[in-house]
Amino acid sequence: MKVLVAVKRVVDYNVKVRVKADQSGVDIADVKFSMNPFDEIAIEEAVRLKEKGVATEVIAVSMGVAQCQETLRTALAMGADRAIHVQSDAELQPLAVAKLLKAICDKEQPQLVILGKQAIDDDCNQTGQMLAALAGWSQGTFASKVEISGSDISVIREVDGGLQTVALKLPAIVTTDLRLNEPRYATLPNIMKAKKKPLDAVTPEALGVDVTPRLKTLKVTEPPKRKGGIKVKTIGELVDKLKNEARVI
Numbered sequence: 001m002k003v004l005v006a007v008k009r010v011v012d013y014n015v016k017v018r019v020k021a022d023q024s025g026v027d028i029a030d031v032k033f034s035m036n037p038f039d040e041i042a043i044e045e046a047v048r049l050k051e052k053g054v055a056t057e058v059i060a061v062s063m064g065v066a067q068c069q070e071t072l073r074t075a076l077a078m079g080a081d082r083a084i085h086v087q088s089d090a091e092l093q094p095l096a097v098a099k100l101l102k103a104i105c106d107k108e109q110p111q112l113v114i115l116g117k118q119a120i121d122d123d124c125n126q127t128g129q130m131l132a133a134l135a136g137w138s139q140g141t142f143a144s145k146v147e148i149s150g151s152d153i154s155v156i157r158e159v160d161g162g163l164q165t166v167a168l169k170l171p172a173i174v175t176t177d178l179r180l181n182e183p184r185y186a187t188l189p190n191i192m193k194a195k196k197k198p199l200d201a202v203t204p205e206a207l208g209v210d211v212t213p214r215l216k217t218l219k220v221t222e223p224p225k226r227k228g229g230i231k232v233k234t235i236g237e238l239v240d241k242l243k244n245e246a247r248v249i
């Protein structure tokens with residue numbers, strides 16, 4: 001069984017991004033980029049499936065600028081077998097990424113596609129669901145446990161207020177939540193080996209996908225500065241403030 005994993009290159013989660021003066025976006029010049037944390041979990045899950053003998057091949061896919069190849073090399077060092085880079089300098093929104101993944105699925109015929117539940121830069125939480133719709137495949141989103149037996153896949157999902165278990169048929173789309181696994185670090189020998197693993201590059205045009213953005217960002221603003229808290233002396237005072245000042249009860 002082939003497993004396809006989508007890995008996005010995003011601003012590292014430790015970087016505190018600054019909004020540009022013209023409010024057109026955030027300033028990403030000279031900041032550190034890494035693999036989206038949920039996608040590290042996705043690669044880890046696929047590699048574990050291979051180690052268990054369930055998956056036969058793990059293919060990492062990334063879409064975007066030339067430096068996405070560094071992200072793909074990390075995926076290869078973590079254990080993916082080969083990589084595909086869809087090269088584009090355009091802004092790739094979730095629908096475009098989902099269409100590109102669909103085109104790659106048509107070519108590669110994986111039985112399982114694993115994505116992160118969301119990219120920490122745009123926080124869209126859309127691509128996996130859109131891909132499931134385009135492909136007409138079942139989806140198990142926000143997965144905290146995945147079990148595969150033959151053509152059946154059981155996914156435990158983290159939902160508000162608890163866990164939901166869904167039974168799906170392969171081929172399927174899974175999106176990862178934080179508790180699915182703890183991704184391994186790429187060791188130096190594996191980083192060296194990854195340099196020799198195959199990495200193919202394609203373009204959206206070659207895949208027949210129009211990636212023109214459908215959404216326009218009107219403005220990006222900093223969150224309001226948090227005001228300092230206060231201490232209340234009695235429960236009565238707390239209730240009064242919640243009712244009459246914050247107006248939340």
Ligand code: AMP
Pocket residue numbers: 006007008009036038039042061062063064092094097114115116117118119120122123124125126127128
């Ligand atoms: P989003 O819907 O943008 O929050 O992204 C959800 C997931 O889709 C990510 O965790 C990735 O697995 C995948 N994804 C989104 N954009 C890209 C991209 N440019 N390249 C590869 N995977 C992506």
